[in-house]
Amino acid sequence: MRLYLSSYRLGASAFRLRKLLNGGRRAAVIQNALDFIPAEARRAYETNIYDPKKELADWGIEAEELDLRDYFGQPHALETALAGFDLVWAVGGNAFLLRRAMRQSGFDRIIGELLREDAIVYGGFSAGAVVATPSLRGIDIMDDPRQLAPDYDEAILWDGLGLVDFSIVPHYRSAHDEAEAAEKTVNFLEEAGTPFQPLRDGEVIIVEGRNVTLLPVLPEAMRRSA
Template sequence: MRLYLSSYRIGDRAGTLLAMLGDGKRAAIIENALDNVSATARDLYRTDVYDPAAELASLGISAELLDLRHYFGRAAALRTHLSQFDLVWVTGGNAFVLRRAMQLSGFDDIIVDLLDADAIVYGGFSAGAVVAAPSLEGIHLIDDPAELPSGYSGEVVWDGLGLIDHAIVPHYRSPHPETHAAERAARHLSARGLRYRALRDGEVIVWTEERQLTPETQRRIA
């Protein structure tokens, strides 16, 4: 299992990401954490402020958008499509919106299978990083769990993907609009005795782990 979890954008370990990918240069960008933002606003931001595809291209990685909304209730199709990529890069936004999209599309189960088989690298920043944790506890002090884009179910998903064994608090003590909320989230987790790591912008968690494939997982990825 190969994880690259950043507080903000690529962060300061781009060389490590490239080493993790080896010869793999195909990435799927998932921006569903921004589904509560209008398509027009997203396009303007991508043009004028930050384009994740351009950032990946600067590293020699070819990337395309993958909208999980197109796969709600179509997990088998998503599994086939994801198998074409070496990296999934999950951007920031609202972590609760993102987590709903992952559940509704079946991405949450699929990515675990692909990571167990070491068939893909999971990378992401901000919301894309925090959902790797066991739970989104504390993140409600940064993102609104009640945000509900069109086409989404109303149930809040509090479970994370469980890829790592602690919470991540991004934008901690950083020049970012959410830094004060991040401080509150860190205090909340600390007061409850929950394991977490607070990341300043630029910092990255690189997590590699060998995981034993179960027969059921082997069957699903075959």
């Protein structure tokens, strides 16, 4: 199993993602965590501020969007679509909405099988990283679990994908508007006795088989030369 879980965007260790891909170049970008935002506003943000496909392209990874809504109730079609990719990259937004999309499309079952076969890399940041954990308990301090969009089921899913055995708290003590909520989430998890890993923006967790590594922020020169 190969995972690349970041607090914010690609983080400060994108060179490790490129190595994790073992020469693979094709990525499916999942942006369903943002489905509560009107399409026009999303397009403007992508054009003027941040485009995950461009960020991946800067590291030699050819990316295209894969909208899980197109596969709601069609897991076999999604399985066929995913077979053409080396990486799945799930962006931030609302973790509960993303988790619903993964359940309604069958992605949660399919990705587990692909990872066990070592046929793909799962990566994501913020919400995309959070859903890899065993549970979303505590993340409701950061994200509204009742947030919905058209065609989404109302039921709240508290279980994550279980790809790692600890919770992840992104944006911890970072210059991010969710930093205060992240601090409260850390306090909640500590009091609950839940294993967790806080991530500052720039930090990344890499999983290769049974090896789990927290990558700190490195200077730019070291990242590009590594």
